Amino acid sequence: MENFKNKFQEYLLLEKNYSLHTVSAYLNDIGFFESFLANAFDDANLISVNYNQIRAWIVSLSDDGLSNSSINRKIASLKSFYKFLLKTKQIDSSPLLKHKALKAPKKLQIPFSxxxxxxxxxxxxxxxxxxxxxxxxxxxxxxxxxxxxxxxxxxxxxxxxxxxxxxxxxxxxxxxxxxxxxxxxxxxxxxxxxxxxxxxxxxxxxxxxxxxxxxxxxxxxxxxxxxxxxxxxxxxxxxxxxxxxxxxxxxxxxxxxxxxxxxxxxxxxxxxxxxxxxxxxxxxxxxxxxxxxxxxxx
Structure with missing residues (x-):
């Protein structure tokens, strides 16, 4: 699995041209999700995960007080990861294929005068x-x-x-x-x-x-x-x-x-x-x- 994550990191940096800051955030999100799986499910891993297990993580994040916007950002990291695994033929379909983003209020950024x-x-x-x-x-x-x-x-x-x-x-x-x-x-x-x-x-x-x-x-x-x-x-x-x-x-x-x-x-x-x-x-x-x-x- 570490090899997959290393290749994913290269993909984000070299193919997607994401910044180091963004890549670090993506990898941290995936790491947190992997830790959740290890603690909550005996036989789950990043490759064999199903949507119900991802949904359990979403509920856990919400219970921890994360906003819908923050949860959506973390799920975006997972989506990108599973899109990569799909592209490299490590999985046949993404477990997030039918996921819909949580409703989040749009924050109006207030400019300086x-x-x-x-x-x-x-x-x-x-x-x-x-x-x-x-x-x-x-x-x-x-x-x-x-x-x-x-x-x-x-x-x-x-x-x-x-x-x-x-x-x-x-x-x-x-x-x-x-x-x-x-x-x-x-x-x-x-x-x-x-x-x-x-x-x-x-x-x-x-x-x-x-x-x-x-x-x-x-x-x-x-x-x-x-x-x-x-x-x-x-x-x-x-x-x-x-x-x-x-x-x-x-x-x-x-x-x-x-x-x-x-x-x-x-x-x-x-x-x-x-x-x-x-x-x-x-x-x-x-x-x-x-x-x-x-x-x-x-």
Whole structure:
């Protein structure tokens, strides 16, 4: 079975082009399910499992207090695993063939306001050293490009083109896209690059963003950084890089950007993914409509 899981890991990384973070989550879900089977059923294993046994795991997860959304994510990992086993002819049919996802409420992501972004970018006193200059650039790059956290972490220095004011990022499924950068951000990049040359040692020289000790950033560092700076200006529950990406899209749409252009900037493969961000812009539109239409004054 370990051999199957190793091959599944290779499949996710090499064929599906999933990130290391996603692959780790998938394997953890499968490991948890395998442990459940060993404890709950004497003769069950990942290959011979039936849907009733999977259903028992779902009930167990629910009893443990997991939300339907979290359970659906874990089942998605199993679905992918059994799809792989089916593809490699290890099984004849998937035990999840007729499974329907649990109903889960859609969570409306609340973007930061333009005022909150102005406070973070213009009112906070960042330290005038490598760390402070880098931190402010990270915040501004998230907000002005809509870049994903993994894309920012893995941004290569060779893909930052200051002469054309663009970034080339490698998105999901190894899909490349070019993102324009604003002049004010170009100036920040130049300042950051100078400070970068002053580091005592650099291990991960190919990567654009580095920690002070010269190694590339990691997921938790970037999340903590965004959470820290926005905690100073915002009472919103969730303060993350993804909310900044959401804010980028929402503010563009609020200010009249074409949704297809926003789709390309975000690197979405379908318009349906981008339409998630129209909920917030619709709220803004309603506000303008209510204040401007003559009938609203009656």
């Amino acid at each position: 333009e005022k909150e972004l102005d406070l973070v970018l213009n009112q906070i006193n960042y330290t005038d050293d490598f760390d402070g200059i880098r931190d402010k650039l990270i915040v501004d790059l998230f907000y002005t490009t809509g870049i994903r956290r993994d894309e920012l972490i893995n941004l290569k220095i060779q893909n930052v083109d200051l002469s054309n004011s663009t970034l080339k990022v490698l998105g999901k499924r190894n899909k490349e896209r070019i993102i324009p950068i604003l002049p004010i951000v170009v100036d920040q990049i130049k300042r950051y690059l100078f400070e970068r040359t002053q580091l005592q040692s650099i291990t991960d020289a190919a990567y654009f963003f580095l920690l002070l000790k010269g190694v590339k950033l990691n997921n938790s560092f970037v999340y903590r950084l965004i959470n820290y700076y926005f905690s100073n200006v915002s009472e919103k529950v969730k303060k993350s890089p993804h909310i900044l990406r959401h804010t980028f899209a929402t503010h563009l749409l609020n200010n009249g950007a074409d949704i297809n252009s926003v789709k390309e900037l975000l690197g979405h493969s379908s318009l349906a993914s981008t339409q998630v961000y129209t909920h917030s812009s619709l709220a803004e539109l309603k506000k303008v409509y209510s204040s401007a239409h003559p009938r609203s004054q009656k």
